[in-house]
Amino acid sequence: MPSAILSSPPSIAMSTPVDLSHHLSTEARRRKPNPMKAIWKLTRGRPNMVSLANGDPHYSLYPIRKIEYEVASVKEEDPVGSWRQGLGSPSLTITSSTSKSCVVPLQAGLAYTHGAGLPEAQRVVTEITNFYHNAPDHVCTLTLGNSDGIAKIFRLLGEPGDTFLADEFAFSSVTNTPLAHGVSWAGIRMDEGGLIPSELERVLATWDPARGRRPHVLYLVPCGQNPTGSTLSLARRTAIYAIAQRFDLLIVEDDPYYFLQYDDAPGPRPTRPSASRARCSAWTPTAASSASTPSLRSSRPARASAGSPPRPLRRRAPRAHRRLHDAPARLRPDAPRRAPRPPGDRGGWGVRGFDRWVRSLGAEYRRRRAVFLAAFAREVAPGGWASAGPPEAGMFVWIRVHVARHPRFELFERCLDGGLVVMPASVFAVPEDPKWDSVEDPIEDRVNYVRATFAGTEEAMEQGLAILGRVLQEFFVPEEQ
Numbered sequence: 001m002p003s004a005i006l007s008s009p010p011s012i013a014m015s016t017p018v019d020l021s022h023h024l025s026t027e028a029r030r031r032k033p034n035p036m037k038a039i040w041k042l043t044r045g046r047p048n049m050v051s052l053a054n055g056d057p058h059y060s061l062y063p064i065r066k067i068e069y070e071v072a073s074v075k076e077e078d079p080v081g082s083w084r085q086g087l088g089s090p091s092l093t094i095t096s097s098t099s100k101s102c103v104v105p106l107q108a109g110l111a112y113t114h115g116a117g118l119p120e121a122q123r124v125v126t127e128i129t130n131f132y133h134n135a136p137d138h139v140c141t142l143t144l145g146n147s148d149g150i151a152k153i154f155r156l157l158g159e160p161g162d163t164f165l166a167d168e169f170a171f172s173s174v175t176n177t178p179l180a181h182g183v184s185w186a187g188i189r190m191d192e193g194g195l196i197p198s199e200l201e202r203v204l205a206t207w208d209p210a211r212g213r214r215p216h217v218l219y220l221v222p223c224g225q226n227p228t229g230s231t232l233s234l235a236r237r238t239a240i241y242a243i244a245q246r247f248d249l250l251i252v253e254d255d256p257y258y259f260l261q262y263d264d265a266p267g268p269r270p271t272r273p274s275a276s277r278a279r280c281s282a283w284t285p286t287a288a289s290s291a292s293t294p295s296l297r298s299s300r301p302a303r304a305s306a307g308s309p310p311r312p313l314r315r316r317a318p319r320a321h322r323r324l325h326d327a328p329a330r331l332r333p334d335a336p337r338r339a340p341r342p343p344g345d346r347g348g349w350g351v352r353g354f355d356r357w358v359r360s361l362g363a364e365y366r367r368r369r370a371v372f373l374a375a376f377a378r379e380v381a382p383g384g385w386a387s388a389g390p391p392e393a394g395m396f397v398w399i400r401v402h403v404a405r406h407p408r409f410e411l412f413e414r415c416l417d418g419g420l421v422v423m424p425a426s427v428f429a430v431p432e433d434p435k436w437d438s439v440e441d442p443i444e445d446r447v448n449y450v451r452a453t454f455a456g457t458e459e460a461m462e463q464g465l466a467i468l469g470r471v472l473q474e475f476f477v478p479e480e481q
């Protein structure tokens with residue numbers, strides 16, 4: 001976790017706006033603003049208007065009168081540690097009710113609102129984003145989570161026939177989404193440091209027009225990449241950004257593990273993304289969700305994410321959000337997000353409390369990572385069949401199985417038979433059209449990895465890695481030998 005984070009919030013740099021509208025898909029261009037919203041805007045700031053305009057159900061007909069959230073207190077030095085102690089640990093209660101005096105009135109939370117999300121929640125998320133990221137000239141839009149936000153970005157940017165770029169191993173539930181709209185992928189070679197900039201450059205510079213127009217979108221997970229656990233160094237980010245500028249490439253950053261960066265990483269670290277990252281990002285769909293994603297995972301529906309698009313994409317984002325997903329957006333996933341409400345509001349964490357929570361959370365994951373690595377060193381490494389390094393961020397360890405071409409799925413099945421499930425690398429191999437697969441350098445030669453997480457319990461890690469060590473031993477040294 002960056003130690004500089006708690007220094008005073010960075011001032012927000014302004015940049016010269018760049019016209020990015022040529023990146024928009026036909027679908028995004030065709031989307032029209034809702035004329036009723038324009039009329040609704042006219043009434044803003046005029047509280048005494050009598051409205052017969054909208055068909056909004058009156059809140060007295062909602063079948064819910066009150067929702068109470070019991071939220072961790074952030075007064076303690078280690079709030080996550082205290083919270084883990086369970087019932088009786090310090091907490092605060094945030095109430096949503098139809099009473100006008102409460103902090104989160106249900107009549108606002110459950111009513112129609114605009115596509116960017118409940119204005120107060122949007123304000124909180126913006127405040128947090130500004131606190132951590134020196135992002136120039138941006139707005140935040142609430143979504144239902146990273147997958148949701150990114151799926152919408154892909155639709156804003158992708159045409160059928162387009163090819164997007166991503167790490168050659170990427171989080172498949174995200175990379176699968178644009179396939180249905182006729183967008184394909186080209187994977188960029190990676191190493192332990194993540195995407196290799198020279199490989200990105202090579203792919204763009206040698207793009208065969210027979211494959212369609214040159215890619216204009218690069219999807220990246222900069223910290224604790226899923227599945228490989230790699231984190232892009234500042235030098236790589238800078239190099240990728242320069243390539244992106246040269247080839248008019250938009251970078252879509254998916255950064256759920258920003259707050260799970262561990263202090264022991266070598267060399268200069270891009271922990272507080274500088275202006276270079278901010279300018280680099282077409283959209284950073286996580287600033288606040290990344291913080292609370294791991295902590296709020298237990299309450300799955302209570303999710304919201306923030307996307308920060310630059311101009312001129314910003315107006316399209318809420319519009320896409322509203323058009324595509326209006327109903328789920330109104331289930332108000334953002335009410336608990338208001339726990340980290342900025343100082344001045346009643347009862348919440350405040351940004352500094354939020355910061356304390358995510359630091360404490362990072363320390364907890366760091367501890368779990370240590371448990372995982374110790375169990376790995378004890379149970380798996382001595383066999384010599386697999387190795388793994390400590391990830392600098394995130395919650396995944398990319399375990400290399402030491403064999404070039406081996407029946408990986410058979411190993412996976414052996415793990416299953418032994419009572420362990422891990423994710424084989426093949427699940428994350430970016431799905432390329434076989435016609436364009438590199439014959440001399442097939443990804444099949446690099447799928448000798450499995451992804452394992454340290455997000456679970458210590459017991460699961462100890463048991464799971466003992467099984468892995470045993471299965472590997474039996475797999476490579478069958479009993480009869």
Ligand SMILES: Cc1ncc(COP(=O)(O)O)c(C=O)c1O
Nearest residue numbers: 145146147148171221226254256
């Ligand atoms: C890189 C990455 N993107 C997106 C997601 C999904 O995020 P969400 O649950 O907010 O949709 C995950 C979750 O594991 C992830 O690792």
